[in-house]
Amino acid sequence: MKTLLRIEDIQKYYGSRSFVTKALHQVSFSVEEGEFLGIMGASGSGKTTLLNCIATIDTVTAGHIYLEEEDITALREEELAKFRQKNLGFVFQEFNLLDTLTIEENIGLAPVICKEDPKKISIRVKEIAKRLGIGDILTKFPYEVSGGQRQRCACARAMINQPKLILADEPTGALDSQSARMLLESFGALNRELKATILMVTHDVFSASYCSRILFLRDGEIFNEIRRGTRERKEFFQEILDVVTLLGGDVSNAQ
Numbered sequence: 001m002k003t004l005l006r007i008e009d010i011q012k013y014y015g016s017r018s019f020v021t022k023a024l025h026q027v028s029f030s031v032e033e034g035e036f037l038g039i040m041g042a043s044g045s046g047k048t049t050l051l052n053c054i055a056t057i058d059t060v061t062a063g064h065i066y067l068e069e070e071d072i073t074a075l076r077e078e079e080l081a082k083f084r085q086k087n088l089g090f091v092f093q094e095f096n097l098l099d100t101l102t103i104e105e106n107i108g109l110a111p112v113i114c115k116e117d118p119k120k121i122s123i124r125v126k127e128i129a130k131r132l133g134i135g136d137i138l139t140k141f142p143y144e145v146s147g148g149q150r151q152r153c154a155c156a157r158a159m160i161n162q163p164k165l166i167l168a169d170e171p172t173g174a175l176d177s178q179s180a181r182m183l184l185e186s187f188g189a190l191n192r193e194l195k196a197t198i199l200m201v202t203h204d205v206f207s208a209s210y211c212s213r214i215l216f217l218r219d220g221e222i223f224n225e226i227r228r229g230t231r232e233r234k235e236f237f238q239e240i241l242d243v244v245t246l247l248g249g250d251v252s253n254a255q
């Protein structure tokens with residue numbers, strides 16, 4: 001397997017000399033192409049900071065982050081938007097859909113902005129929407145569909161340009177358990193069938209049990225790492241729950 005993302009000894013400090021918060025301290029790991037990696041840890045352990053540094057939304061204090069061979073910590077301000085557009089897809093807890101556009105227009109927004117062929121965009125939108133089970137709501141507006149459908153729309157929008165890496169921050173946080181399950185199954189399918197590489201931050205043991213590997217952060221450092229391997233999801237769930245309990249809880253854990 002090919003390494004897609006390499007995090008080398010990154011540190012992230014906030015504040016000034018008199019009051020410094022060490023949000024990340026000497027964090028190193030790699031993500032292989034096609035992996036579905038979960039990041040877990042208690043509140044304040046550095047999960048969002050880590051995701052934001054990979055997303056180039058925030059900058060590291062020291063260390064390097066490589067996507068393939070490109071050092072993204074060395075990108076200049078004016079190169080960042082293009083880099084994100086070409087390489088990354090985002091799914092956040094809030095769906096961030098535009099209410100004045102239909103579901104179809106929301107999913108196809110990025111390629112439309114890039115002036116790609118509308119016919120090709122339409123085919124791609126329909127294909128990805130069908131895969132995510134939202135093919136029949138494309139003409140509706142975000143306020144006319146459920147939270148789960150909105151989140152799958154956000155997921156389709158993140159996938160439309162076939163990004164190298166999908167970054168998801170608590171994507172199931174605002175969903176009921178049935179919608180969360182459907183979203184996670186969609187993520188799993190995108191991961192298996194389209195070989196999408198996904199990095200997901202979550203508090204939720206159930207969500208994490210869909211991942212192929214979990215990294216646990218504690219006080220800005222990697223504390224543990226576990227892999228699902230060939231095990232059933234429920235068995236993996238139990239192991240994640242054990243580590244989370246060791247870390248001191250702070251999770252929801254419906255099975």
Ligand SMILES: Nc1ncnc2c1ncn2[C@@H]1O[C@H](COP(=O)(O)OP(=O)(O)OP(=O)(O)O)[C@@H](O)[C@H]1O
Nearest residue numbers: 014015021023041042043044045046047048049050
């Ligand atoms: N902009 C900022 N300025 C100062 N400190 C910050 C800032 N952002 C985060 N921190 C601090 O960095 C540490 C890590 O925060 P981070 O948001 O990454 O944690 P988290 O694991 O994502 O937490 P949660 O699960 O509650 O979202 C915390 O101590 C937090 O208070």
